[in-house]
Amino acid sequence: MTRSQLEVDGRRIALSNLEKVLYPETGTRKFDVVDYCIRIADAMLPHLASRPVTRKRWPGGTESAPFFEKTLPAGTPEWIARFTIEHSERKTGYPVVRSAADLVWLAQVAALELHVPQWRIDLSDDIDRRTDRIVLDLDPGPDVSLDECARVAVDIRDLLDDAGLSSFPVTSGSKGIHVYARLSTLVKSESARAVAKQIATAMAQAAPRTVTATMAKAQREGRVFIDWSQNTAAKTTLAPYSLRGQPRPYAAAPRTWDELAEPGLSQLEFTEVLDRYDEVGDLLAGLSGEVAAVAVDHAAGGSDVIDLGEYRKKKSSRRASSKPTPAPPGPTERQPIPSGLTELRPMLATDDPIDGLDDDWAYEGKWDGFRALVRVVGGRARLISRSGNDLTGDFPELSVIADCLVRDGKPVDAVLDGEIVALNAAGISDFSLLVSRKRTSEPYELRLHLFDVLYLDGVDLTEQPWEVRREILDALTYFDGESVIDIPPLLPGPAETAVAVARERGWEGVVAKRRAARYVSGRRSPDWRKQKNWNSVEVVIGGYRPGRGSESKIGSLLVGVPAERGLRYLGRVGTGFTDAELDALLEELRPLRISMCPFVDDIDKPVAGSATWVLPKLVADVAFMDWTSTGHLRHPTWRGIRRDKLPGDL
Numbered sequence: 001m002t003r004s005q006l007e008v009d010g011r012r013i014a015l016s017n018l019e020k021v022l023y024p025e026t027g028t029r030k031f032d033v034v035d036y037c038i039r040i041a042d043a044m045l046p047h048l049a050s051r052p053v054t055r056k057r058w059p060g061g062t063e064s065a066p067f068f069e070k071t072l073p074a075g076t077p078e079w080i081a082r083f084t085i086e087h088s089e090r091k092t093g094y095p096v097v098r099s100a101a102d103l104v105w106l107a108q109v110a111a112l113e114l115h116v117p118q119w120r121i122d123l124s125d126d127i128d129r130r131t132d133r134i135v136l137d138l139d140p141g142p143d144v145s146l147d148e149c150a151r152v153a154v155d156i157r158d159l160l161d162d163a164g165l166s167s168f169p170v171t172s173g174s175k176g177i178h179v180y181a182r183l184s185t186l187v188k189s190e191s192a193r194a195v196a197k198q199i200a201t202a203m204a205q206a207a208p209r210t211v212t213a214t215m216a217k218a219q220r221e222g223r224v225f226i227d228w229s230q231n232t233a234a235k236t237t238l239a240p241y242s243l244r245g246q247p248r249p250y251a252a253a254p255r256t257w258d259e260l261a262e263p264g265l266s267q268l269e270f271t272e273v274l275d276r277y278d279e280v281g282d283l284l285a286g287l288s289g290e291v292a293a294v295a296v297d298h299a300a301g302g303s304d305v306i307d308l309g310e311y312r313k314k315k316s317s318r319r320a321s322s323k324p325t326p327a328p329p330g331p332t333e334r335q336p337i338p339s340g341l342t343e344l345r346p347m348l349a350t351d352d353p354i355d356g357l358d359d360d361w362a363y364e365g366k367w368d369g370f371r372a373l374v375r376v377v378g379g380r381a382r383l384i385s386r387s388g389n390d391l392t393g394d395f396p397e398l399s400v401i402a403d404c405l406v407r408d409g410k411p412v413d414a415v416l417d418g419e420i421v422a423l424n425a426a427g428i429s430d431f432s433l434l435v436s437r438k439r440t441s442e443p444y445e446l447r448l449h450l451f452d453v454l455y456l457d458g459v460d461l462t463e464q465p466w467e468v469r470r471e472i473l474d475a476l477t478y479f480d481g482e483s484v485i486d487i488p489p490l491l492p493g494p495a496e497t498a499v500a501v502a503r504e505r506g507w508e509g510v511v512a513k514r515r516a517a518r519y520v521s522g523r524r525s526p527d528w529r530k531q532k533n534w535n536s537v538e539v540v541i542g543g544y545r546p547g548r549g550s551e552s553k554i555g556s557l558l559v560g561v562p563a564e565r566g567l568r569y570l571g572r573v574g575t576g577f578t579d580a581e582l583d584a585l586l587e588e589l590r591p592l593r594i595s596m597c598p599f600v601d602d603i604d605k606p607v608a609g610s611a612t613w614v615l616p617k618l619v620a621d622v623a624f625m626d627w628t629s630t631g632h633l634r635h636p637t638w639r640g641i642r643r644d645k646l647p648g649d650l
Contacts, residue, residue, distance in 0.1 A: 008038065011079055011101035015108050022061045022110060025247045026269075033243065034107045036270050041100035043282040044241035050120040052083045052094030054236050055111035062112070062245050065501040067489045069111070070094060070474060077105060083121055085475070092475045096121065112243045115236035119189045129189045129233040133287060134196045137227035137237060138177045139359065141212075141220030146177070146267070150260040152211055152224045153177045156203060157257060168287050169260055171267050173244035173252045176224075177260075178237065180287050189233035196228035215516065217358040234471060240284055243270055254283035341415055341455050341462070345522030346371050346386045349530035354495040354512040357529075362467070363491040363498035364451055366509035366530055368431040369421035370644045374448070376402050379411035383420070385644030394643070395420060397484055398448050404478045404485065407457075412478070417452035428506040431621060432576070435640030439580040448485045454519055466527075467515040495531075502533060509533045536623045536639065540647045542567050542598040543613045544589060547582075554582045554589075557638070558599070558611055559622065562650055566600035567616050570631070572607070576623075576638030585641075589614050619645045 006013050018031040037044075055069045072082065072093050081096040097103060097114070106114065119129035136156060140149045153169050160167040160181050170178040183192070200213035203226055212219040213226050230237045244250045253268040253276070268276075276283075354361075372383045372391055381402040383391040392399070398420070405412040422434035422444040433444050453473045454462050461469050470490075479485040491498040495512060502510045509532035517527035539559035547553035556574030560567040577585075592614040597603065603611070621639040628634050 006034070006104065008101040008104050009099045011077070011099075013077075013101060013104050013108065015104075020061070022058060022112070023247070023249045024061055024063050026249060028249045028270075030107065030110070033112070033249075033270075034104055036243070036274065037103035037107045038100050039274055040241050040270075040277060041103055043277050043284075044103070044239070045097065045099070046282075046288040047240045047284060048097040048114065048116060049288065050096065050122040051116040051239075052085070052121070053097055053106075053239075054094065054115045055106065056113035056115070056245055057109060057111045058245050059110045062247060065497075065504075066113075066245050066492050071477075073109070080105065092477065112245050114239045114242040116239045117189075117233060117236050118192060118231050119233055123186060130186050131189055131192050131231070132183050132186055134181050134183065134192045134231050135237050136179045136181075136196055136200060137172070137230050138179065139220075139225045139227055140176055141223050141225060143222060144224055146171075146175075146265050147263055148210070149177050149224050150265050152203065152207075152226070153179050154257065154260055155207070156199065156226075159199060159202065166286055168284050169255045169257060170240050170284070171253050171255055171265070172238060173242070173250035173267055174238075174246065178240075178252065180240075180284070182287055189231060193228065193231040196231045200226035200228040215360050217360060220358060234468065241273065256283060341460060342375065343521075344373060344415060344454060344462075345388065346373055346417060347452075347520050347522070347528060348386070348524040349511050349528035350524050350526050351531075352526055352529045354499075354510065354529050354531050357493075357495050357512055359493070360515055361493070361495070361512045362470070362515055363493055363495065364511045364513065365449075365488055365491060365502055365505070365507045366511050366532065367419045367421045367449055368429040368508040369419045369434055369449075370642075372418060372420050372448075372644070373454075374398075374401060374414070374416040374418060374450075376405050376411070376414045376416075378413070379406075387644060387646045387649050389644060391420070391644065395446070397446050400482060401448065401479075401485055404482055406478075412457050413455070414453065414457070415455035416450050416473075417454060418448050418450040421447050421449060423447055426506070429508070432638075432640050435643070436578060436581055439584065440578070446484055450479075450485065450487050452519065462519040462521070464518065465515060466513050466517045466519075469519070499531060499533070507533065508536075536621060537561070537570070537633070538642060538645065538650050539570060539573075539620055539622050540567060540616045540650065541589070541614060541618045541620055542569070542616045543611045544585075545572070545607065545610050545612070552586070554586050557585075557620070558603075558607070559620065559633075559636075560599055560601075560616070562647055563600065567598050569599040569601040569603060571628075571633045571636060573620075573622055573633070573636045573638050575636075581638070581640075588618070592617055616647060619647060619650065 004015050006015055018029065020030045021027055022030055022033060056066045057069055058064060058066045070092055072095055080102060081098055082093045083096045084093045118133055118135055119131045123130040138149050138153055140146065156179050157167045165181045168180045172178050204211045204213040210223055211226060212223045213228065229235060238252050240252050240254060242252050249270045250267045251270045251273045253273045259265060370391065371386045375382045375384065379402050381399050383395060383398060385391050405414055421429035422437055424430040424433055425443055433440065433442060437444055450473065453469050473487055491501050491510060498510045509530060512529045514527040539561055541557050542560050543558035544554045545556050547555035556572040559573055560569045594613050594615050597608065597613050598616045619642040621642055622633065622636045623639055624633040624636040
């Protein structure tokens, strides 16, 4: 790896792979991105000032999958300023960008997109986040041009002018336009959000055929969606002048209102942004001004620390008014998990298509393992399958999660949702390896992938939107350094990209989750949708046939699925087993033998004549190529017993 040293603002920064092409379509290298950061720094820094930065990184270039990063990674230079948000006394440290050197370091780690909230650290105290500006994100719906989006932006400008607020347009570098407005007074984030919503709603009422202020996808066809929610304290917006992780190196570019009034508006690449800046300076200079700062505590090392009680504040502000909000526990008070939460069952996804979903959705990997709710109470963990079976004894390695959930020497109660997987030598989850792990010599690594948090430290989170729960989960630091527990990052959108990335990584599929969805216990909800990368089916074992030349061996399993009249026959599964699995299956099926065929279909006499029937109790997972014309499985192969499910779950 080639390395060089660059001195910027008195800081020596180690740079590597400067010839690495980050934007293959244009040949734009890391060197070019570093150069852009240095040349645009004076314009960009005021719009990042005193705001924690969340990053999207593309180490492999924009044709590869990015990853979303909040916490500062190991090896961050000491001179990068930190801002620590305490989530119920769990700390997440964000960088605060103050110099060109900071921007160059971010470019070195391929952090192309820099996202910031509208509130500022220096204007906030330990209770409220405050801001001196609002932003309206104009997102054109299907078949809506950037010119049409610009016309809506101009109408917003006129409305803001009438209110005495100066406004500034920025083409976002992606599809739409950001309209910023400088507020005449300092306000709380909640107030800024209310102002932005009022503006968006007024625009939608005035032009319902071209504008919508609701997030529902069905409302966006032929309209411009005005996203007012990005003024919420918990949300971020791409910073002005930031690059985009698009095929071409577009940037969030400040524009003039005259440009927006002319037809043919387009997004600008970073080279065009530099040329404009050299010619006319920062078109957003009037957006950031001096505002009286609110006193903020400082921790050792100069890091700003504010105990914002992140998820508790969200809980109290977003929960429906019809439900009373319990007071959060005090620092030494422990509240037991409410009885209703101890009876939770996993929320399930439907098989609805995910193609074409909009920005209201996010995407997670679908892994090949056992779904489990993890309940940690009083320092002890229990793993409960989707059918209510206790899996704790099957996975003693995962009891370490209770050891992790400790604060100030005291246990923290929690209910988490996740998937237990076995990773093979290639690092891919392998269901067959998971179920045969006690009988195989093949190497594997056990993991608990966490993807939801339902209860934490006295707070019920099930009524919170998914995006709030996900933000809380991402902020948890309890499991840092614990190898068997992880929180996999989200997949990049849109859906087509998420599916492609999941396939490339060898995952079972993708789960799309509506950002506003609450957690629905034990039910399939269209707010969660799954798409597999190959065909598989969960079946019930109804019998078996002996192997050739041996009545003491299983040759194939006879399987089916529950139907209205009984068990419907799907065919025979005779491949994919190891000898050890076949021996174990025979021992398990012998006590279940019955005299009558459990299938409601007519089974071919040669098959039925040699079959041993069993009580249809065991659920298994089978992969297959396709369906035959008679409704049977074509080329089925065994994957393993599903200990987490019962026939009634299918």
